[in-house]
Amino acid sequence: MNAIKRKILLNPGPATTTDTVKMAQVVPDICPREKEFTAVMEGLRQDLLKVVHADPQEYAAVLFCGSGTLNMDVCLNSLLPQGKTILVVNNGAYSCRAVDICRYYGLPCLDLQFPVDQLPDLTAVERTLQEHPEIALVYTTHHETGTGILNPVREIGAIAHRYGAISVVDTTSTFAMRPIHMEEEQMDFCMASAQKGLMAMAGLSFILGRRSRIEQSKDYPRRSYYCNLYLQYEQFETTGQMHFTPPVQTIYAAVQAMKEYIAEGEQAKWARHLRVAEAIHAGLEALGLREAIARELQSGLVVSVRYPDDSHWEFERIHDFCYQRGFTIYPGKIAGAQTFRLCALGAIDESDIREFFRVLEAALRECQVAIPAACSLAEGQTAGGQREER
Numbered sequence: 001m002n003a004i005k006r007k008i009l010l011n012p013g014p015a016t017t018t019d020t021v022k023m024a025q026v027v028p029d030i031c032p033r034e035k036e037f038t039a040v041m042e043g044l045r046q047d048l049l050k051v052v053h054a055d056p057q058e059y060a061a062v063l064f065c066g067s068g069t070l071n072m073d074v075c076l077n078s079l080l081p082q083g084k085t086i087l088v089v090n091n092g093a094y095s096c097r098a099v100d101i102c103r104y105y106g107l108p109c110l111d112l113q114f115p116v117d118q119l120p121d122l123t124a125v126e127r128t129l130q131e132h133p134e135i136a137l138v139y140t141t142h143h144e145t146g147t148g149i150l151n152p153v154r155e156i157g158a159i160a161h162r163y164g165a166i167s168v169v170d171t172t173s174t175f176a177m178r179p180i181h182m183e184e185e186q187m188d189f190c191m192a193s194a195q196k197g198l199m200a201m202a203g204l205s206f207i208l209g210r211r212s213r214i215e216q217s218k219d220y221p222r223r224s225y226y227c228n229l230y231l232q233y234e235q236f237e238t239t240g241q242m243h244f245t246p247p248v249q250t251i252y253a254a255v256q257a258m259k260e261y262i263a264e265g266e267q268a269k270w271a272r273h274l275r276v277a278e279a280i281h282a283g284l285e286a287l288g289l290r291e292a293i294a295r296e297l298q299s300g301l302v303v304s305v306r307y308p309d310d311s312h313w314e315f316e317r318i319h320d321f322c323y324q325r326g327f328t329i330y331p332g333k334i335a336g337a338q339t340f341r342l343c344a345l346g347a348i349d350e351s352d353i354r355e356f357f358r359v360l361e362a363a364l365r366e367c368q369v370a371i372p373a374a375c376s377l378a379e380g381q382t383a384g385g386q387r388e389e390r
C-alpha cells in the first residue's frame with residue numbers, strides 16, 4: 001500500500017483521519033441485510049451511547065445516511081406534536097439553519113435571537129417558555145461552530161424541562177470531543193455526524209434520544225418519509241437494519257474510528273484537543289493576530305481569528321499558500337466581522353499546529369503582511385453586524 005499523504009485540516013470538519021480509519025473502508029463486498037452487517041451496526045449503536053454515558057435502557061442511537069444537517073432536519077420534523085411550537089435558542093449560524101428547516105416544513109417556530117458573540121440570556125429563554133406554553137421542543141446548538149461559542153445547554157435543558165418541553169441539542173461539533181453526559185446535561189436528544197469528533201468519514205450521521213420520547217412521536221404528524229425518526233428507530237429495533245441502504249463502507253470506517261476513540265480515551269482525547277487549541281492561541285498571539293470571541297466563551301475547539309488591518313492581507317492567497325503545504329484553513333461565519341477559523345478537531349496534535357504557524361508566518365511574509373499583525377480592535381470585540389451569515 002502506498003502511504004497516503006497526511007493533510008492537516010483546520011476547517012470545522014471533516015477532520016484529519018488516521019490511515020487505519022481510511023483503510024477500514026476497504027472491505028469485502030457485503031449485502032447490508034446480512035446478519036454479519038447488522039451486528040456491526042448494533043455494536044456501533046451501543047458504543048455511540050457509551051460516548052455520552054447514556055443508559056441503553058433509556059436511550060437509543062439511530063443511524064442515518066447523510067451529513068450532520070440531516071439530524072437537525074429529522075429531529076425538528078419528527079419530534080413536534082400537532083399544534084405545538086419549537087423554540088430555537090439562536091446565537092449563531094447553525095441555530096439559524098434550524099430556524100430555516102422549521103420554515104421549510106412550515107413548523108411553528110419561535111426564533112429567539114441573541115448576539116452571535118455572546119451567550120444566550122437565560123432569563124429571556126425562561127420568559128419565552130412562560131409566555132408560550134405551546135412550546136414543546138427547545139432546540140439549542142451546543143457549540144456554535146461558526147464562532148466557537150459554547151452554549152449553556154444544561155441550564156437551557158433544565159428550563160425546558162421545568163416547562164414540560166424536551167431539550168434537543170445539536171452536539172455535532174462537540175460529540176466525542178468535549179466529554180458529554182446526556183442525562184446530566186439535561187439532553188433528551190443529541191446528534192452528530194461521523195466526520196467530526198469521531199474522526200471518521202462523512203456520510204454517516206446519528207441521533208441519540210430518549211426511547212420514551214421517540215416512541216411517543218409515533219403518533220405525531222409524519223412530515224417526511226426518508227427523514228422520519230420513529231420509522232428509522234422502529235426498523236433498527238425490529239430488524240437491526242437501516243430502513244434503506246446504509247453507507248456500508250463509511251460504517252466500517254466509523255467502527256474503526258470508534259475503536260480508536262475508546263483506545264485514546266475520553267479524557268485524553270479532550271486533553272489533546274485543548275492542547276491543540278492552546279497551541280493555536282499561542283501561535284496567534286506570537287503573530288499579533290486577534291481572536292473575535294472572548295476566550296472564556298470559547299469551546300476550546302474552534303478559534304475565530306480577525307483579519308489584520310493590513311491592505312496586503314488577502315485570505316485567498318494566505319489560504320492557497322498554506323493549502324499547497326498541506327494545511328487547510330477556513331473562512332469565518334460572522335457577518336460584519338472579517339474572520340477566518342482554525343479548528344482543533346481531528347487526528348492532530350500541538351506539533352502539527354506549531355508546524356502550521358511556521359507555514360502561516362511564511363505566508364504572511366510572502367504576502368508582505370506586517371508581523372506582528374496590525375489590529376485596531378481589542379480581543380473579543382466584533383466590528384459592526386451582529387448577525388451571522390446563513
Ligand SMILES: *Cc1c(COP(=O)(O)O)cnc(C)c1O
Pocket residue numbers: 012013067068069070094141143144145170171172173193
Ligand atoms: C458540522 C455541523 C453540522 C452539520 O453540517 P453538515 O455540513 O451537514 O455536516 C450541524 N451542526 C453543527 C453545529 C455543525 O458544526
